[in-house]
Amino acid sequence: MSTRTTLIGGFTVAVLAVALIISGFGAALAVGGVGSKEVSTTTVTPNGNSTSAAPYVVTLVLTTNNMFNATVGDQPAYYVLGANGLQSAANITLPANRLIKLVIVSYDDGNASMVIPTNNVVSGTTGNSIYVASNDFVNSSEGSAGIVLNGGENVTSVPLSDVAHTFTVPALNLNIPVPISSTVVAYFKVGAAGTYFWFCETRCGFGPDGTLGAMSTPGWMTGSLVAS
Ligand SMILES: [Cu+2]
Structure with missing residues (x-):
């Protein structure tokens, strides 16, 4: 009993x-x-790591010598670095409700003026910051015991004179300024499944105000983020 x-x-x-x-x-x-519409209880630490699932990694490569047509000439374009190499960024597919590690490798060595001047400020990423490894930084030096990594920099904005492009998704309040000759690492989360419009906010395209050509054509400087 x-x-x-x-x-x-x-x-x-x-x-x-x-x-x-x-x-x-x-x-x-x-x-x-x-x-937010997030339903996951995943804890995101300041360095972007998740306690319940590894980030889903998306790598974008940005090059400038892409022939748009005979009239426009070369234009910049974002590509998805996929299993089969460079793929169109017209539809970038991502998992919904999961931390995304976005890596942008940009080969553009020139700046461009911005459509919205305040879009040199980072938003929508973990800590509202991005990690930048730049060809303009002294990323390392040689010490007595070998290479000493200074690394890149965590920044919350990029000087207007250094912005080449942005990766901007208004519906997610996501804005990632991409400095000239740099690799950018950003962590963010897409909430609910859906299709979100992405575009670049610099006048990097064709025409008198730089908003035609690449800037107005899916797969170049604009497209869809498809979360499912
Ligand atoms: Cu651009």
Whole structure:
């Protein structure tokens, strides 16, 4: 009898514990749900790592010597670096509700003026910052024990004179300025599944205001982010 009582008592404690965990989980969901449609309880640390799933990595390569047509000439373009090499960025596919590690390798060594001048400021990424490894930085030096990595820099904005392109998704409040001759690493999360419009915010295209050609053509400086 005493054994049974103990068991029942233990069960009651266990039920209470589960109830507390569930209520706590619910509270966490409610807090996490404010201002977002995210349903995951994944914890994102400042360095962008996730405690429950590794980031999904997307690598974009940006080159400038792409022949648009005989009238326009060369234009810049983003590509997805996929399993079969460079692929069109007209539709960039991503998982919904998962941390994304976006790497942008840009070979553009010139700046361009911005359509919206404030889009040199980073937004929508973890910490509202990006990591930049630049060909203009002294990324390393040689020490007595070998190479000493200074590394890149974490920045929250890029000087207007150094911005070559941006990767901008207004629906996600995502804005990533891409400095000249640099590789950018950014972490962000797409919430609900859906199709989101991405584009570049510098006047890097064709025409009197630089918004034609690449700037207005999917697969060049604009396209869709397809989260599913
Ligand atoms: Cu551009």
